[in-house]
Structures are given as C-alpha cells and as structure tokens.
Amino acid sequence: MNVLLAPSNEQIARWIENYVPEKDLFFVREEQLPKFNNYLHNTLVILKDEFFKHATYLQIQLANSYEYWNISKDIEYVIVAQPDWITSLAASDKEALLRIQISVGRGLIFPLDLFSAIDVVPVEYILEEKEKQYVVLQYDMWNKLPFSSKEETIKAYALLWDNWLCSAVPMNIPAHLKSFANTFSEKAGANCLAATLFAVSSQPEYQEWIIHEWVHQKTFLAGLKNASYKQTEEELHEADVVAWVNEEGVIQHAAYHIGNQLFFNKNGQTFFNPWKVIHLNELNEEWKKFSVRIYRKFA
Numbered sequence: 551m552n553v554l555l556a557p558s559n560e561q562i563a564r565w566i567e568n569y570v571p572e573k574d575l576f577f578v579r580e581e582q583l584p585k586f587n588n589y590l591h592n593t594l595v596i597l598k599d600e601f602f603k604h605a606t607y608l609q610i611q612l613a614n615s616y617e618y619w620n621i622s623k624d625i626e627y628v629i630v631a632q633p634d635w636i637t638s639l640a641a642s643d644k645e646a647l648l649r650i651q652i653s654v655g656r657g658l659i660f661p662l663d664l665f666s667a668i669d670v671v672p673v674e675y676i677l678e679e680k681e682k683q684y685v686v687l688q689y690d691m692w693n694k695l696p697f698s699s700k701e702e703t704i705k706a707y708a709l710l711w712d713n714w715l716c717s718a719v720p721m722n723i724p725a726h727l728k729s730f731a732n733t734f735s736e737k738a739g740a741n742c743l744a745a746t747l748f749a750v751s752s753q754p755e756y757q758e759w760i761i762h763e764w765v766h767q768k769t770f771l772a773g774l775k776n777a778s779y780k781q782t783e784e785e786l787h788e789a790d791v792v793a794w795v796n797e798e799g800v801i802q803h804a805a806y807h808i809g810n811q812l813f814f815n816k817n818g819q820t821f822f823n824p825w826k827v828i829h830l831n832e833l834n835e836e837w838k839k840f841s842v843r844i845y846r847k848f849a
Contacts, residue, residue, distance in 0.1 A: 551718045555732045555824060557708070564736070565708065565821065566700045570658060570692040571615055574633055575607075576647055577654045580626040585646060589639055594630040601628045610739040610764060614820050617657030625654050633689040644674060648686040652679050658687040664706040670699050708822040716826035722788075723808050723827070726754030730761065730825045731814060739763065741819040742803050743770040746791055749806035749814050750777045750847070764819055767801050779845040786811070786830075791845040794837035803837050 557565070578586075583595070601607055602618070607628075613619075636644060652659055662683035665671055675686050692700065719731045727749055740762045747770060748754065748761035765773070774780075779791060786792070788809035793801045805815040811830040817823045834842075 552715055553718050553732065555714050555716055555734075555826065557705075557734045561734050561736070561821075562701055562704065565704045566697070568611060568738075568821075569615055569704065570687050570689050571612055572633060572689050573612070574631045574636060574688050574690075575612070575616055575656075576629040576631065576651060577621055577625045577656055578627050578629065578647075578650055579622075579624055579654075582650055583627050586629070586639075586643065589635070589643070590629070592632070592635060592638075596628045596630060598626055598628060610819070611737075614738045615657055617655070620655040620657065622654040633693070636688050637690060641674060645677070648675065648677055649679070651686055652677060652684060660685045660687060660703065660707055664703050665699065666702050667696075667699050670695055711820055711822040712817050712824065714824070716824070716828055717812055719827055720808055720810065720812055722810075723814070724749065724754075726751065726758070727806075727808075727814050732824065732826050734824045735762070735816075735821045737762070738821050739819055740816065740821075740825075741765060742805065742816045743767070743801070745814065745816040745825055746770070746804045746806050747773040747777075750774070750779060750789075750791060752777060761825075770801065770804065774845055778847050778849045780848050782844050782846045784844070784846070786844060787846060789847060792830075792833070793843045793845065794833075794840035795843055796840055801843075802840050803833075805833060 596604070636647070639647065662668065662676060662685055665685065671685055672691050675688070675691050677684055677686060716732050719728065723731060741764050743765035744761055744763045747765060748757060751757040751760070774791065786807060788807060790807045791804060792807060792813070793804040795801050805813040807813055808827065812827055813830060813833060814825065815828050815833065816825050817836075
C-alpha cells in the first residue's frame with residue numbers, strides 16, 4: 551500500500567531557517583570579476599582552488615544549498631559577502647551578478663512558479679533566462695519574505711528533490727529502522743550509504759549516529775565488510791544490500807532490502823530527501839543506467 555508522507559511544521563520551519571545560508575556566495579569567471587571591483591572592499595574574493603579546499607566553505611549545508619557539484623568548472627573566483635552587500639550594488643551591476651549566478655549553475659535559484667504570491671518577491675531578484683523566469687535567492691531578500699510565502703515555496707521546492715510517495719512501513723522492518731522509515735532528516739548530510747550502513751548494523755543502539763553521516767564509498771565498503779557482508783551473484787534475499795554501480799565501479803546508490811522487494815532508502819544528502827520505504831521497481835527505474843551489485847551477510 552502506498553502512503554503520502556509530509557514534513558512536520560517544525561521541520562518546515564527548520565528548512566526555511568537553514569536552507570538559505572546567512573553567508574552570500576557569488577561565483578564568477580575571471581573576466582567577469584573586474585566589473586565588480588568598486589564593490590569588493592567589504593568582501594572576501596577567494597580563488598576557486600582555495601575555496602573548495604577551505605574547511606569553512608565545505609560545510610555540508612553550504613555545499614547542498616549552493617549545489618557545488620553543479621557549478622560550472624570555468625569559474626575562477628568566489629565572492630563571499632555579508633547579506634546586505636548585494637543591496638549596495640547599482641541596479642545594473644546587481645542584475646549582472648545575479649545573471650552570472652544563473653549562468654554558472656549555482657544553487658538557490660528557484661523557478662518563479664514556485665512562488666504562489668509573486669508580488670512579494672522583490673523584482674530585482676526575478677530574472678528571465680532562455681524564456682524561463684527565475685528567482686535568485688539571497689539571504690537578505692529571503693529573510694524579508696512573509697513566512698507563509700517561504701513555507702509554500704520551500705515545500706514546492708522540496709518536491710523537486712524527491713516525491714513524498716512511499717510504501718507503508720511493513721511489519722517485518724527491523725526494529726531500529728522503524729522510527730526512521732518514512733520520515734525526514736533533521737539536518738543536511740545524511741546520505742544513502744549512511745542509511746544502508748545503519749540498516750545492517752548489529753548494534754544499532756550504539757550506531758544510530760551513523761545514519762546522520764555523509765558516508766563515501768570506501769568507508770561504505772569497509773562498513774559492509776565489518777558487518778560480514780560480501781558480494782554475491784545469487785538472487786535477492788531479505789536483509790541484502792543492493793548497490794547501483796557505474797562503469798568505473800563507483801557506487802552511485804545503495805539501499806537495504808527489508809523483504810518482499812521493499813527497501814529502506816534515502817535518495818540524496820539533503821534534508822528534502824526522506825528516509826522512506828520504496829519498491830525495487832522504483833529503485834531500478836531511478837538507477838537503470840547502472841549495474842546492480844548484491845551484498846549479503848555471511849556469518
């Protein structure tokens with residue numbers, strides 16, 4: 551049976567508070583930076599190589615909100631500014647800078663139609679690009695929007711990341727997964743590999759913290775080994791782990807088989823991606839470009 555889950559009012563309030571960071575980041579190409587020279591005295595201008603190695607700017611929420619993985623590889627500088635800095639720019643320069651953010655693929659750029667009340671959005675943050683209208687979010691303007699508008703918009707945006715349809719929690723789900731199944735994460739960073747490692751835990755009372763981590767492939771494989779899981783060529787069994795792997799052998803996704811082709815799954819590392827119970831058919835459709843590996847506990 552399918553069910554529709556929804557975030558609580560408290561979770562939505564946290565999304566609103568945390569998704570748009572207080573620190574404004576603007577990504578620019580080398581030839582674009584001189585246009586803003588007159589405004590840079592109250593900012594930090596960081597070379598991209600330094601920026602993407604800097605502990606301050608590698609915080610998970612910053613990476614998720616600005617979608618670092620989507621940003622054009624040809625940017626050379628990042629302007630780090632206080633929230634009110636953008637308001638000090640002349641209108642034409644502000645528009646130019648915001649257009650650059652769209653062109654480089656930065657996050658925090660929403661389709662205008664996610665806002666039901668368009669009149670509350672300051673017009674200088676609404677830009678048209680390739681016949682589509684967007685709102686470039688910055689902390690100062692987001693903070694000044696009515697709460698009701700932010701609530702509607704963040705819920706609509708969350709649905710772009712993951713649908714809220716899931717399977718009912720089955721009776722045979724492991725006890726330590728029951729409180730997480732079909733719920734939203736409290737904070738950013740928890741990913742599919744962490745969810746799967748926690749699912750195979752033999753001592754969940756000591757390992758619950760793992761589900762909130764951002765786990766990478768080598769750590770994941772080491773965790774499976776520590777849990778006595780090995781790759782198998784046999785048919786899928788209850789309590790197996792399934793991984794979807796690209797041609798280079800890199801795991802793109804993993805989930806835990808509860809049984810009857812139902813999986814404990816998390817689709818991404820944002821707090822918009824819930825831990826949910828879904829059917830194998832949905833997973834295979836989502837990850838059909840990749841090869842399947844099955845891991846089983848041998849103890």
